[in-house]
Amino acid sequence: MDSLDFRNVFGKPVQYKELDIHPVKLIEANEFYDYVRCLLIPKNTFKEIEIIKMSYLKFLFYLGLKDGHPYLLESLLKLLTIVFKTENISFKTDEREKITLIIDEKNEINENDFDKIKKIICNQNLITIDDQILDPELEQKIKEAREFLQRKSGKMADLEQQIVAYHCAFKMKYDDIAELTIYQFQKGLSRMDLIKSADALQNAKYSGFVSVGENDKLPTWLTHIEESKDPNSDVLMSKGEFDAMASKNGLVG
Structure with a gap:
């Protein structure tokens, strides 16, 4: 684990x-989730080659100033106000139409800087960015598959219900939960979910309700939680996985 991950765990900038x-922080989560949408627009799915070539910052200004979506720039400024803890944010353009953000009248963020800052913001707050260029038909299939899996597994608790669950599971005061970062809160939920699942499986094993082979390992409270790097990994499978599934279910000779 690198220093960036440790800073995220400890809630440090x-x-x-x-x-x-x-x-x-969790107390700002609703506003953040609303504003951060401006960082999640799939730029690479636009058909115009000049848009695909743009930096993401220029792309937002293009949409906001030239394409009739000024709310995107409003969201961007409000988002930056939250993460930089200042309302003193402005911008300038040069003769080549290069855009620079200015923070507190002294710190300049160019277009390349913004791409890196965008990744930091998303990593800090467990936001997944999907920059892949997918065929529209494949995107629709992925959407349908995800909706099917959600219906099958049950609807996930919304943020308010997650906060209540956190309060019940960790016995934390709501005021203390409000001061957790989104990263700390979500990581805590994931770990507690694993702990409760592991306890249930271990109890079922020793009570004889579950048969476990010698080589099967049940999860423990410290089992590593895999984090997917592919935003579509929950609905896509490799050809090898498909062939194995087909063979198991007698679909191939």
Whole structure:
């Protein structure tokens, strides 16, 4: 685990070129989730080659100033106000139409800087960015598969219900939960979910309700939680996985 991960766990800001980028606390989560949508627009799915070539910052300004979506720039400024802890944010353009953000009248963020800051913000707050260029038909199939899996597994508790569950599971005061970062909160939920599942399986094993082979390992409270790097990994399978599934179910000779 690197220092960036440790800072996320401890809720510390990440410094980039003398700027502190602060993780978002749970008390600000609703506003953050609303504003962060401006970072999640799939730029590479646009058909115009000049748009695909743009930096993400220029892309947002293009949509906001030239394409009739000024709310995107409003969301961007409000998002940056949260993560930089300042309302003193402006921008300038040069003769080549290069865009620079100015924080507190002294710190400048160019278009390349912004791409890196965007990744830091998303990593700090467990936001998945999908920059893949997918065929529209495949995207629709992925959407349908995800909706099917959600119906099959049951609807996930919303943020308010997750906060209540956290309070019940950890016996934490709501005021203390509000001061957790989104990262700390979500990681805590994942770990507690694993702990409760592991306890249930271990109890079922020793009570004889579950048969476990000699080589089968049940999860423990410290089992590593795999984190997917592919935003579509929950609905896609490799050809090898498909062939194995087909063979298991007698679909191939």
